[in-house]
Every structure is written in structure tokens, then in C-alpha cells.
Amino acid sequence: MTEEAGARAIDALLAEERRYPPQPEFTARANAQADIYDRNFEEFWDTEAKARVSWLAPYDSLYEWDLPYAKWFLGGKLNISYNCVDRHVENGLGDKVAYYWEGEPVDDRRVITYADLQGLVVKAANGFRKLGIERGTHVGVYMGMVPELPITMLALARIGAPFTVVFGGFSPDSLSGRLNDMQCEYLITQDGAWRRGRIFDLKKNADEAMEMAPTVKAAVVLRRGGNEIGWQEGRDHWWHDVVEHESDDPSSCPPEAMDAEDLFFLMYTSGTTARPKGIMHTTAGYLVGTSVTHHYIFDVKPDDVFWCAADIGWITGHSYIVVGPLANATTSVMYEGLPDFPDRDRWWQIVERYKVSILYTAPTTIRTHMKWGPEYAASHDLSSLRLLGSVGEPINPEAWIWYREHVGGGRTPVVDTWWQTETGMILITPLPGLTTLKPGSATKPFPGVEAAVYDDHGNEVPPGGGGYLVIKTPWPAMLRGIYGDPERYQQTYWSRFPGVYFVGDGARKDEDGDFWLMGRVDDVMNVSGHRISTIEVESALVDHPEVAEAAVCGRNDPMTGQAIVAFVTLKGGKEGSPEKMTELRDHVAKVIGPIAKPANIVFTPELPKTRSGKIMRRLLRDVAENRALGDTTTLADASVVEEIKERATVTPTED
Numbered sequence: 048m049t050e051e052a053g054a055r056a057i058d059a060l061l062a063e064e065r066r067y068p069p070q071p072e073f074t075a076r077a078n079a080q081a082d083i084y085d086r087n088f089e090e091f092w093d094t095e096a097k098a099r100v101s102w103l104a105p106y107d108s109l110y111e112w113d114l115p116y117a118k119w120f121l122g123g124k125l126n127i128s129y130n131c132v133d134r135h136v137e138n139g140l141g142d143k144v145a146y147y148w149e150g151e152p153v154d155d156r157r158v159i160t161y162a163d164l165q166g167l168v169v170k171a172a173n174g175f176r177k178l179g180i181e182r183g184t185h186v187g188v189y190m191g192m193v194p195e196l197p198i199t200m201l202a203l204a205r206i207g208a209p210f211t212v213v214f215g216g217f218s219p220d221s222l223s224g225r226l227n228d229m230q231c232e233y234l235i236t237q238d239g240a241w242r243r244g245r246i247f248d249l250k251k252n253a254d255e256a257m258e259m260a261p262t263v264k265a266a267v268v269l270r271r272g273g274n275e276i277g278w279q280e281g282r283d284h285w286w287h288d289v290v291e292h293e294s295d296d297p298s299s300c301p302p303e304a305m306d307a308e309d310l311f312f313l314m315y316t317s318g319t320t321a322r323p324k325g326i327m328h329t330t331a332g333y334l335v336g337t338s339v340t341h342h343y344i345f346d347v348k349p350d351d352v353f354w355c356a357a358d359i360g361w362i363t364g365h366s367y368i369v370v371g372p373l374a375n376a377t378t379s380v381m382y383e384g385l386p387d388f389p390d391r392d393r394w395w396q397i398v399e400r401y402k403v404s405i406l407y408t409a410p411t412t413i414r415t416h417m418k419w420g421p422e423y424a425a426s427h428d429l430s431s432l433r434l435l436g437s438v439g440e441p442i443n444p445e446a447w448i449w450y451r452e453h454v455g456g457g458r459t460p461v462v463d464t465w466w467q468t469e470t471g472m473i474l475i476t477p478l479p480g481l482t483t484l485k486p487g488s489a490t491k492p493f494p495g496v497e498a499a500v501y502d503d504h505g506n507e508v509p510p511g512g513g514g515y516l517v518i519k520t521p522w523p524a525m526l527r528g529i530y531g532d533p534e535r536y537q538q539t540y541w542s543r544f545p546g547v548y549f550v551g552d553g554a555r556k557d558e559d560g561d562f563w564l565m566g567r568v569d570d571v572m573n574v575s576g577h578r579i580s581t582i583e584v585e586s587a588l589v590d591h592p593e594v595a596e597a598a599v600c601g602r603n604d605p606m607t608g609q610a611i612v613a614f615v616t617l618k619g620g621k622e623g624s625p626e627k628m629t630e631l632r633d634h635v636a637k638v639i640g641p642i643a644k645p646a647n648i649v650f651t652p653e654l655p656k657t658r659s660g661k662i663m664r665r666l667l668r669d670v671a672e673n674r675a676l677g678d679t680t681t682l683a684d685a686s687v688v689e690e691i692k693e694r695a696t697v698t699p700t701e702d
């Protein structure tokens with residue numbers, strides 16, 4: 048834990064004394080009742096796994112904990128697409144809406160019932176199989192927020208083909224890196240995706256990526272944008288040619304009986320090296336973990352309309368747009384576009400139209416709505432909302448209060464849910480109707496989860512103190528490793544403190560046992576709720592032919608949580624310019640994706656280094672935050688940092 052993080056958390060605690068006890072009307076009907084915290088760990092997961100999941104063969108043992116590897120529901124057989132779709136149709140819920148899908152162009156809507164979804168999934172699975180995708184085939188998915196994205200994931204789950212969904216905002220380099228790491232043989236993509244009224248050419252990126260990913264032998268391309276695209280005969284196939292004429296009869300494509308521990312998908316995420324990690328999630332544990340948390344934390348009832356306004360390209364969408372809600376036969380909203388297209392009230396139109404009752408989004412989006420002003424929300428009837436959720440980064444109390452007041456009409460609980468790509472499911476969270484809410488605190492570990500705060504020596508910090516967050520017991524949806532890199536898995540998560548999962552976040556546990564998350568403790572930044580490593584951005588900068596050296600850090604940003612600041616030395620002692628800054632920012636966008644663009648670039652003839660040549664990032668963070676400089680005595684040349692400070696003050700900040 049850095050001193051600064053500690054100090055910030057103390058401020059937060061001192062300032063934040065507002066309390067929101069549960070409302071009795073909510074408690075009376077809540078899915079989670081008070082005894083849930085008394086339930087024994089094994090009984091809890093065993094009962095829930097049997098209640099919420101349909102098994103083709105029962106499991107022999109609940110879990111096995113062979114540190115650092117856990118296995119869950121050993122010997123059990125099941126299929127995720129059966130659990131998310133078929134069984135609901137068999138249970139008479141065929142006419143229930145699975146997705147209200149809203150395209151970005153106004154009036155572009157689809158209502159997909161569970162029966163529709165079953166037919167669509169079966170057709171896609173049949174088509175994919177004819178192309179050669181079979182159990183165990185690795186598939187990349189690079190799509191926008193179209194219904195065919197969850198359909199693809201479910202069709203692949205039906206066949207038993209593990210996949211990785213790559214967020215549509217990632218560059219060709221990022222996509223090919225993932226396709227190569229997973230050795231994908233197929234890519235499912237689309238021609239173009241809508242983005243603020245314009246078509247973004249996904250297929251062009253996919254083409255570039257496939258050139259660099261020789262294992263990919265065929266691509267399936269959904270027509271969505273209608274844009275002109277490149278085409279490689281023999282490799283590329285239109286979705287409508289592959290899928291449309293296939294049978295939608297479920298018996299034409301029975302779901303594969305998957306083993307509980309079969310790989311379901313990989314989700315790549317940033318760590319402290321330039322190479323993203325392929326986080327492994329397996330079948331049964333992920334299904335149980337996401338469906339159980341979805342049921343209790345979002346208090347979902349049969350008539351609720353649930354909207355997780357994330358992108359399926361991230362873990363949030365996998366867990367809480369696709370698997371959790373569908374497993375629970377929930378009606379969800381899925382929206383393709385940006386919140387301000389065509390106007391800033393688009394979200395509130397959607398809430399009003401579908402009578403959304405539960406909304407789940409990220410603090411950065413809440414702050415954006417705050418900046419736009421409450422009038423957009425006020426111009427629509429949001430009285431259907433009864434519960435709000437937040438995820439992705441610590442939520443500042445002001446945003447929490449604004450969200451509850453202006454979106455939740457001052458009525459709704461707000462659940463601040465802490466989790467990660469690696470955890471697969473929410474781990475620290477209030478349970479609505481039970482927990483006294485504190486703006487800015489994710490409150491308590493989910494039942495069956497044991498979290499703690501450790502000091503540098505691995506001792507538990509007494510209440511009130513800050514330290515490193517760790518998880519002490521396994522949970523069903525936990526990662527099963529880093530694909531192809533067991534050493535990195537051991538090193539990243541299990542080496543800092545023996546026997547416990549090292550999260551990488553700082554936290555404080557207060558006198559009531561509530562957790563306050565305080566941001567990352569490693570070289571990972573959190574920009575708009577997405578993890579980006581400093582080294583990834585540095586590598587992208589140094590990849591530019593004119594860059595000699597680069598150091599990157601995050602600074603606090605009122606909108607995005609953190610913003611990226613880069614300190615760059617050009618080759619041959621060249622001076623920077625506003626044009627060069629634009630060029631370098633674009634270069635980072637090209638190499639990684641627009642989300643990784645530095646907000647600021649400070650050109651400097653030298654970076655502050657210790658005598659042994661290590662860049663002193665702590666000082667760069669001081670500069671980026673415009674703080675007094677910390678101890679500079681170990682610098683090789685103390686004047687360097689003063690000079691950088693001066694330069695930093697004249698560099699403009701952009702988007």
C-alpha cells in the first residue's frame with residue numbers, strides 16, 4: 048500500500064458518514080434473507096448449485112483446493128446453452144422476453160423471447176458445426192453489441208468450443224495477439240458496428256488481424272453496418288449464408304455434455320507486463336457463480352427488467368448480460384450504442400420504454416451523466432427503477448448520491464459491487480434489503496467468500512487500517528489459471544502472500560467490517576473501469592520510430608477515474624510539438640485501441656532515474672498529479688524532475 052493511497056482512504060472515511068439502512072418493504076421481499084450470512088460455505092454452494100443449475104450428470108465432489116488451483120463440481124456434466132436457454136423453454140417460459148435489444152439507430156429494435164433465442168442459437172450452432180467448428184475448437188469473437196454476439200457465445204457453448212470475445216474497440220494488433228495466444232482457428236465478426244451515428248469498420252481490423260494470425264482458417268461475418276468490406280474468398284463466409292438456412296429444431300443440435308471443468312472461455316486482461324493475460328474460466332463454476340450472485344445481489348424477480356449497460360466484450364457483460372441473467376431466465380435490455388446518441392437522454396428513454404427495474408453501470412458513466420446534468424434523466428419516467436448497481440472502480444460518494452437521487456428517485460438501494468475479470472463473479476457487495484449502504488463502500492464479502500486486508504508482512508490489519516486486499520477461500524467462478532502460463536499465474540496471484548489470492552487492490556476494512564476499495568497497488572491503471580497496464584502503453588509508445596524512452600502513469604481524473612499521462616523522450620534529442628503529441632496518441636490507439644490513448648504527453652529530454660538507471664515513477668506520479676515532489680535524493684540528476692515539472696504545466700490536456 049502506498050502512503051498516498053492510505054492518506055486518500057482516510058480522507059474518504061472521515062468525510063463519508065452517510066448511511067442508508069435497508070428499507071423494510073425491500074427487505075420483506077428480498078431474495079437474500081438475513082440467515083444467508085450464517086450459511087456454511089459448503090452447504091451454501093452445494094445447495095445453490097443444485098437449485099440454480101440443471102446437471103446432465105451430478106457432481107461427485109463440491110470442490111478440490113490444490114493450491115493455487117481450485118476445481119469445482121468435479122465429475123459433474125452440464126451445458127451452459129441448455130441452462131441459459133433450452134430448459135426455460137421446456138419449463139414453459141418460451142414466450143418470456145430474453146432480450147429487449149435496442150440498436151443505436153433510433154427505432155432499430157428487436158424483441159427476442161427465450162423460444163426465439165433457442166432457435167437462433169441452434170441455427171448458429173448448426174452452421175458453425177458445418178464450417179468445421181467442433182468440441183474443443185478455439186474461436187475468436189470480434190463483434191459489437193448485436194444479438195448475434197450472445198447468440199454466438201451460446202452456440203459455441205452448445206458445441207463445446209471455447210472462445211475469446213475481444214472488445215470491438217481493440218486494434219488489429221490487440222486482436223491478433225489474442226487470436227495467436229489462444230491459437231484460434233475461427234473468427235466470428237461483423238462488417239461494421241454503429242458508433243455515435245457512424246459505422247466503424249470492424250472487418251477491416253479483423254482482416255489486418257487475420258493476416259497476423261495464421262491459425263485462423265475461416266471467418267464468419269455478420270452483416271450489420273452494410274459498409275463495403277474486403278473479402279477473402281475461401282476464408283470469409285457471410286453469417287446469413289452459414290446460419291440462415293439451418294434447422295432451428297433443438298434436437299438437430301443437442302447440447303454437448305461438458306465436463307464441469309472444461310474451458311468455457313478466455314478473457315484477456317492487462318497485468319504488469321505488456322502482454323495481456325488469458326484468464327481461464329471453466330464451465331460449471333462460472334455458471335453457478337454468476338447465476339447465484341445475479342440472483343441475490345440484483346434481487347431479480349420473474350417480472351424484473353434487468354439492464355447491465357456494459358459491453359459484452361468485457362467480463363461484466365459475459366457474467367451479467369449473458370450467463371447470469373439468462374441462467375436465471377431474466378428479461379434483459381441490451382443496447383448497441385453510446386449514451387448520447389442521438390441525444391443525452393437515450394438511456395432514460397430506454398429505461399422508460401422497457402420499464403427497466405434494475406440498472407447496472409460504471410462510475411465513469413454515472414459521472415458523465417452528472418456532468419451533462421440531471422435534466423436528461425428528469426425528462427423521463429424512471430419510476431420503474433427499484434435497484435441500481437455500480438462496478439468497475441471505486442465510486443466516489445458524490446456520484447453514488449447523485450445516482451441514487453437523480454436516477455433512483457431517492458428510493459433505490461445502490462449496490463457497489465467489487466470484482467475482477469479473474470474473479471468471474473461479484474465478490475464484495477451489499478445485499479439489497481440486508482446491508483446498510485455507505486456511499487463509496489462495497490461493504491461485505493458475498494456469502495461464502497472470505498476477504499481480508501493484509502499488511503506488508505501478511506498480517507491481518509485491524510479494523511480501520513489500510514492494506515492489501517486478499518481472498519482467503521476459493522469460489523466457484525474463480526480463474527483456473529492464465530492460459531499457457533502457469534508460472535505467471537503463480538507469480539501474479541499466489542506469491543505475494545502464501546495461500547491466499549492476491550487481488551492487486553488496496554483496501555480498508557472499517558469497524559463494521561465493511562470494505563472500502565482504494566484502487567490498484569501495481570502498475571495497472573483503471574481508465575473508465577478498464578484495466579490498462581503502464582507497460583503496455585509504454586511499449587506502444589516506444590514502438591514509434593521516433594520515441595527513445597517512455598514512462599507512463601495514471602493521474603486522478605474527475606470523469607474517467609484515472610487518466611493516462613505519458614512522459615516521452617524523443618530520439619536524437621528532438622523537441623516535442625502538439626503535432627507530435629497527436630501523432631503519438633494516435634499511434635497508441637493504433638497499437639492497443641483508443642481506450643489506451645494518453646490524455647497528456649509530456650516531452651522531456653530525460654526521465655528521472657536513480658543512479659542504477661531505474662525510472663522513478665513515484666516522482667512522475669507526483670508531477671502528473673501536480674503535487675509537491677517526494678524525496679528526490681536518490682535521483683542521479685535531481686534537476687531533471689524540476690524541468691519535467693515545468694514542461695508538464697504547459698502541456699495541454701485533451702479528451
Ligand code: WT7
Nearest residue numbers: 363438439440441463464465466467468564578
Ligand atoms: C479492477 C478489476 C469486474 C468488472 C469490471 C472491471 C476495480 C472493479 C470495483 C468496485 C472499487 C473496483 C478494481 C479491480 N474495481 N469494481 N466496485 N470498487 N474498485 O474488471 O478490468 O478485471 O478490473 O477494477 O481495481 O481490481 P477488470
